[in-house]
Amino acid sequence: MQPEIILQADKIGKYFYDPEKFRVLNDISFQVNRGEFVTLVGKSGSGKSTLLYILSTMDTDYDGLLTIQGERITGQQQQRLAALRNEKIGFVFQFHYLLPEFSCLRNVMIPALRLGKYSRKEIEERAYAKLKMLGLEDQALKLSAKLSGGQQQRVAIARALINDPLIIMGDEPTGNLDSKNTGIVFDILKDLAHHDQQTIVAVTHDNDFAQKSDRTIELQDGQVISTRKLY
Amino acid sequence: MAGTHRHNIDSEISITYITTSRKLTAVAALGVTIGIAIYIFMNSMAAGFSRKSDASIFKNVPHIRVYKDDEISTPLSPATHSGSLPLIVNPRVIPESQKIINPDQVLALLKQQPEVVIATPQVGVDVFYNSGRTQIAGVASGVEIAEADKMFSISETIVEGSIQALKNTPNGMLVGVGVASKMSVKTGDNITITSSRNVTKVMKVVGMFKTSNSNTDKTKSYININSARQLKQESPSYVSDIDVNVKDYDHAPAYSQQLSFLTGYKAEDWKAANETLVAAGRMRTIMINFISLSILLVAGFGIYNILNMTINQKINEIAILKAMGFQGRDVVRIFVQQAMLIGGVGIIFGLLCCSTMIFFLSRVYVGGDIGYFPITYEPEMYARGILFGLIVTFFAGYFPARKAANVDPVSIFRK
Numbered sequence: 001m002q003p004e005i006i007l008q009a010d011k012i013g014k015y016f017y018d019p020e021k022f023r024v025l026n027d028i029s030f031q032v033n034r035g036e037f038v039t040l041v042g043k044s045g046s047g048k049s050t051l052l053y054i055l056s057t058m059d060t061d062y063d064g065l066l067t068i069q070g071e072r073i074t075g076q077q078q079q080r081l082a083a084l085r086n087e088k089i090g091f092v093f094q095f096h097y098l099l100p101e102f103s104c105l106r107n108v109m110i111p112a113l114r115l116g117k118y119s120r121k122e123i124e125e126r127a128y129a130k131l132k133m134l135g136l137e138d139q140a141l142k143l144s145a146k147l148s149g150g151q152q153q154r155v156a157i158a159r160a161l162i163n164d165p166l167i168i169m170g171d172e173p174t175g176n177l178d179s180k181n182t183g184i185v186f187d188i189l190k191d192l193a194h195h196d197q198q199t200i201v202a203v204t205h206d207n208d209f210a211q212k213s214d215r216t217i218e219l220q221d222g223q224v225i226s227t228r229k230l231y
Numbered sequence: 232m233a234g235t236h237r238h239n240i241d242s243e244i245s246i247t248y249i250t251t252s253r254k255l256t257a258v259a260a261l262g263v264t265i266g267i268a269i270y271i272f273m274n275s276m277a278a279g280f281s282r283k284s285d286a287s288i289f290k291n292v293p294h295i296r297v298y299k300d301d302e303i304s305t306p307l308s309p310a311t312h313s314g315s316l317p318l319i320v321n322p323r324v325i326p327e328s329q330k331i332i333n334p335d336q337v338l339a340l341l342k343q344q345p346e347v348v349i350a351t352p353q354v355g356v357d358v359f360y361n362s363g364r365t366q367i368a369g370v371a372s373g374v375e376i377a378e379a380d381k382m383f384s385i386s387e388t389i390v391e392g393s394i395q396a397l398k399n400t401p402n403g404m405l406v407g408v409g410v411a412s413k414m415s416v417k418t419g420d421n422i423t424i425t426s427s428r429n430v431t432k433v434m435k436v437v438g439m440f441k442t443s444n445s446n447t448d449k450t451k452s453y454i455n456i457n458s459a460r461q462l463k464q465e466s467p468s469y470v471s472d473i474d475v476n477v478k479d480y481d482h483a484p485a486y487s488q489q490l491s492f493l494t495g496y497k498a499e500d501w502k503a504a505n506e507t508l509v510a511a512g513r514m515r516t517i518m519i520n521f522i523s524l525s526i527l528l529v530a531g532f533g534i535y536n537i538l539n540m541t542i543n544q545k546i547n548e549i550a551i552l553k554a555m556g557f558q559g560r561d562v563v564r565i566f567v568q569q570a571m572l573i574g575g576v577g578i579i580f581g582l583l584c585c586s587t588m589i590f591f592l593s594r595v596y597v598g599g600d601i602g603y604f605p606i607t608y609e610p611e612m613y614a615r616g617i618l619f620g621l622i623v624t625f626f627a628g629y630f631p632a633r634k635a636a637n638v639d640p641v642s643i644f645r646k
Contacts, residue, residue: 053641058554079558086556093644097551099244101251111555113240120238159555171644 003033005070006166006199012054012064014047024050025062026222032167037193037200039210042219049171051219052203056089056169057081069166086115090160090168092202094175096152100145104131104155107144112162123162130158134188150181157188161198168192170202174209186212241561244552245569248541256573259537263577263620266530268584270523271609271616275589277519278612279605281512285480287600288508290383290442292501293474294483295490297341299331300497334470337494344493346477346486351378352470354459360406360452361423361431362414369410369450371424373459376405382476385440385453392418392438402458403437409449411439426462434458443600524619530577531623534570538631542566549635550643559636566635570628571621578620582613 014025024047032038040048053059054066057073060081066073068088073081090111098107108127112118118126131140134154139147144155153176160168168189174182186209192198193214202213210216218226249256302325308318331337334352341350354373359366372379376397380386386394390408397403404422406414416422416436425431434454442448454462460469477486480501487500502509542549549562586608595604 049645053644056554058641082553082556082558084556085554091551091554093551095547097547099247099548101247110240110244110552113238113243114556114561116236116238119236123238 003035005031006034006036006068007032007055007201008065008067009051009055010065010067012051012062012066014050014054014059014062024222025054027064028219028222028224029064030217030224030227032199032201034199035193035197037190037214038202039213039216040201040203040219041205041207041210041216044205046219047222048203048219052169052171052201055201056091057085086111087163088166090163090165092153092157092160092168092170092173094172096144096149096156098144098152098155098159100143102144103141104136104144104147104158105140107155108158108162111159115163117163127158127162130161131155134158150177150184153177153181153185154188157185161192165198167199167201170200170204172204172206173202174204174206182206182209241564242568245565245572248545248565248569249572252541255537255541256576259534259573260577260580262530262533263574263624264580264584266527266623267578267581267616267620268588269526270619271581271585271612272588273519273523274612274615275585275609276592276606277516278609279607281516283601283605284508284512287443288501288505289480290388291444291447292504293382294477294480295475295487295498295500296504297331297337297473297475297490297494297496297498298471301325330465331470331473331496334468334473337496338470338473340494341473341475341490344486344490346479346482347475348478349378349382349474349476351375351382351474352456353379353472353474354456354463354465354469355471356454356459356462357427358424358452358462360410360414361425362416365413366425367410367413367450369452371404371426371452371454371459371462373454373456373462375456376453379453379474382474388440388442390439390441392436394438396437397453397455400435400437401455402432402434403455404434404458405438405440405453406436407448407451408439408441409445410452411436413449424462428462428464430462430464432458432462527619527623531627534573534624534627535631537573538566538570538628539634541569542631542635546635546638547643549638550640553638553640554644562636562638563629563632566632567625567628570624570632574620574624574627577624578617581616581620585616 008031010029012025012028013023016022016024028051040052042048050059054062064074068084099110105124105127108130109123112123112126113120128137128140131137134157136151136154136158139151144152147155153173170189173189174185177185189200189202190212193200204210215228217224303322304320304325306320306322310317338350338352341347352375356371356373358369358371360369376394380394385405389405392405397405406422411417414422418436418438420436422434422436423431424434457467460467463469475490477483483500484502487498491498552562589606589608592604593606596602597604
């Protein structure tokens with residue numbers, strides 16, 4: 001069976017203008033299939049985070065063409081992009097960015113309430129199920145600020161998953177975690193990709209993390225030097 | 232596609248932000264409370280003052296006075312046809328021009344107008360009150376006393392005798408207390424008066440009045456309109472002025488034009504007759520509006536500051552919300568709603584606060600002919616206070632919210 005192409009980058013290029021004009025990304029082309037766990041690696045300054053933010057639709061200032069699940073993303077209105085992110089993309093960052101005034105459960109519910117696909121009761125049940133899957137059912141009603149770093153990162157993952165997104169994007173998703181929690185988060189992501197057929201694109205500088213993923217795209221000075229890095 | 236259920240997540244977030252930072256919210260709301268309370272209070276006070284001062288004007292002046300203005304003869308009458316000569320005369324006031332011709336008809340016409348409440352004829356006479364060798368100059372106002380009382384509330388000022396007595400006595404006279412004391416007369420005594428037409432009449436004092444204006448008390452008297460006609464040596468239908476009161480005295484200038492057009496005589500409204508007083512009142516209103524609005528504006532800055540602070544604190548959360556698909560207008564809604572909730576609470580307490588202040592101040596006795604402090608609950612001022620309060624809080628929320636909506640999430644995540 002032909003694998004479904006979820007994400008396609010075609011000759012993506014980008015300039016930084018400050019302090020002087022500088023080409024950070026140079027004709028980047030690759031594609032990611034459904035259910036793949038792809039990591040983006042490269043030295044600091046290689047452009048990997050810049051690329052991720054373009055792929056995430058938040059950065060719209062680039063050349064080339066980006067397609068997500070066959071839909072042309074390049075040149076879309078901000079409003080459409082926001083709706084698309086809400087529905088199709090889940091984010092996990094190095095920092096959890098939870099809303100400290102809200103309980104874990106409500107933090108997880110926010111993107112689903114925004115989407116409005118389910119009733120409030122259904123959303124609550126789904127959020128609770130996601131927390132349970134990540135082993136946080138006991139923390140559901142606590143304020144997110146009261147949790148440990150590892151737990152907070154798992155709540156953030158639950159929030160990224162609540163709308164069953166097509167793609168989960170991570171920017172150093174384990175960057176702030178100790179090795180035990182890193183292991184837990186990695187296993188969760190891997191399970192999501194292989195078991196639930198969700199696509200994962202994550203930037204990392206952790207070689208172990210990258211090594212264990214399905215595929216690693218390596219960048220150097222704004223160029224892809226390998227789309228299938230071997231260790 | 233998405234959107235089959237509508238969840239008000241934006242309000243949920245703004246309400247949570249408010250309930251978790253109660254102290255800041257309370258301080259911002261208190262600012263609005265004080266601003267609104269002072270705004271409504273000061274404006275109600277100004278409205279009370281102007282109503283009081285209007286009322287004191289209307290003790291002497293009708294809303295509209297209809298009279299025949301002096302007419303000056305044209306100095307040049309051009310030749311009417313060839314062969315005749317143009318006529319040149321010195322310009323002068325035409326005699327007999329001061330009377331209203333066929334006053335009954337004019338009066339009936341005025342009374343037919345829907346906005347006219349009272350229309351009553353008047354004949355003013357300049358007189359001397361004679362007492363032995365002393366003569367005091369004054370004005371006798373010839374009126375239909377029952378109608379004049381309705382218009383000028385004369386009975387409120389009567390200290391001796393009654394209105395009814397004047398009606399019953401053809402040569403009766405109500406005199407100001409100042410006139411009475413100078414002439415050393417009391418109710419029941421007779422007074423001799425001489426008019427500017429050199430007619431002398433003996434009048435009977437049937438009552439005395441005391442107004443807030445001592446000059447009026449020292450010169451004015453009310454007599455029956457027929458006595459005034461006799462003093463002026465005029466016919467029994469003679470009328471010099473018609474005083475008109477209308478339903479809404481604020482619209483008197485518009486009506487006066489209409490009445491002037493209708494009757495063909497000059498109709499002068501009270502605002503034109505008392506321009507200085509009206510201008511002073513307008514100045515007072517502007518001043519109070521200006522001061523109270525600035526106080527409200529300061530309250531708005533309180534909300535603005537607190538929202539700005541909140542937004543700076545929560546910039547990361549705003550970034551993640553935008554990453555998760557919240558649109559610029561969602562972010563604006565979150566923070567504008569927060570401002571409006573704070574403002575709403577502030578406005579409600581402000582209304583309570585100023586109502587309390589008005590309640591107590593309206594029970595303060597200040598004396599004179601003012602009596603109790605002239606302040607009442609003014610629905611218009613309440614409405615304006617609420618409206619301006621909402622406008623100020625909206626903008627105090629909108630400007631920081633717009634800033635928040637323009638946050639570029641990428642720049643936050645890359646820090």
